[in-house]
Amino acid sequence: MVTIKTLNREEAAPYMEDLARLRIAVFREWPYLYEGDMPYEMGYLDTFLKAQDSFMVVVLDGEEVVGASTGLPLTEETPNIQQPFVEAGLPLGDFFYFGESVLLPSYRGQGIGKAFFRLRESFARSLGFPKLTFCAVARPEEHPLRPAGYQSLDVFWERCGFRPSELHCYISWQEIGEAAASPKMLRFWSKTLQA
Template sequence: MISNRILTGDAVLDVLDDLARLRITVFRDWPYLYDGDIEHEREYLTAYRHPGAVVVAAYDGELMIGAATGAPMEDHAEGFRTAFAGRPEQLDEIFYCAESVLLPDYRGRGLGHVFFDGREAQGRALGRRYSAFCSVQRPTDHPLRPADYRPLDDFWRKRGYEPLSGVVAEFDWKDIDAPDSTKKPLQFWMKTL
């Protein structure tokens, strides 16, 4: 039976290893192609114990099968400040819906909505006016792109999100087929809460 849990504060620390393993597994696939390691993941994820942050986790029994993270935008990466420079929205008005990861066998069951609902509720509870996330941009002719890949753009639009023209962050990570880390562009999407 699938259940959902909202985790904040120190409760996030109790699930760090499960969340780290889940992220490494899911982000290994297209379009992220992330060659992650548990220590880096644990270090990154500890930020989600800070006030205002949330983890919306999905379980099948006691197995974490999916999770979504979120935090006040100003508490997140410095690269976001650069991406939003010149925008009318202030970072402290935005709730950042960070990563969503879900094992393939559980997709198509409405958990994507659960993940956004939980994070958007957290944003509203914090008095945020906007909710935003970013998605990695890969070339359409990338050699590892699956032939049956369907972008999530339609799902995001149905939730009220639109891409922000010119609002792109760059982050680096090591791809599964690369010897070193390289920068990737991530396009921001946003909606009014």
């Protein structure tokens, strides 16, 4: 039976290796094409574990973790995620940042992605944040590895109330077929919460 649990930072800590494995598996797909490894992932997730007001949604099928989604205040994210907002003169303290949403393919299309967004938004509201943001890799339409018939998540994100912004950042990772990590551009999407 599939269950969805919401977890604070302390409750989420035991799930970090599961989250790292999911990130490696799901982000290997287009458009990330991520050639991940556990040591990098565990270091990356340390930001989440250090954040005072981080939040996690975990999806369990029995005891197996099949999906997860995270969030934390933008003030507690890494400098490369914060920098575009600083440069644009936007107050970091206004934004709650949605981290990854990763879900194994056989569990998609069942409303879990909507739950990820709804539960993180509810948590951000409970902390009084007026705005939400996340970033997603931006790939050109003509990229040679783009799968035929690929459906982007843009429409889904717009249905969740997010709009693309002009802000972007760069994160380096090793892509499938690359000899070493290289910077990839990610575009921010944002949503203003109604009082």
